[in-house]
Amino acid sequence: MNRRETVMTALLEIVNEVAGPVDHLDEDQSLVDQLGLESLHLARLVAVLEMELDTDPFTAEVPITSVRTVGDLLRAYDPVVRAPLGDPA
Template sequence: MNKRDTVKAALLEIVNEVAGPVEHLDDDQLLVDQLGLESLHLARLVAVLEMELDIDPFSDTLPITSVRTVGDLLEAYDPVVLPRLGAGEPS
């Protein structure tokens, strides 16, 4: 399983707990407004992914507040796009 699939699987598991059965996630879905996640869910997701991937993109370079959609979350775990996603965000 690649990194993107791992992130999506972990997100889907939490979304299914919070919002009920969801089979597919679209990159443009809003994590809070459409999927019902709260900050505690996002913190849990980041902790799970840090254990599975040994990566925490939110520790130094990227504010978690810049992540609003499924696509944003997937991009946060892709180091090639980290500077683009965090660009223009206040430190």
């Protein structure tokens, strides 16, 4: 499973617990307003992903407050997006 699939699988699991069965997520869906996630759910998601991916992009690279949609979350875990210019991902 690639990084994007890992993020989507973990997110779907939490969304299904919070909002009931969901088969598909769109990148433009709001994590809070449309999917019903609260800060505790997001913290749990970040913890799960840190264990599975061995990374936490919210320590320095990406402010957690900038993550509002499914797409924002996916981009936060994209190593190419996070890498400084000139540095390999």
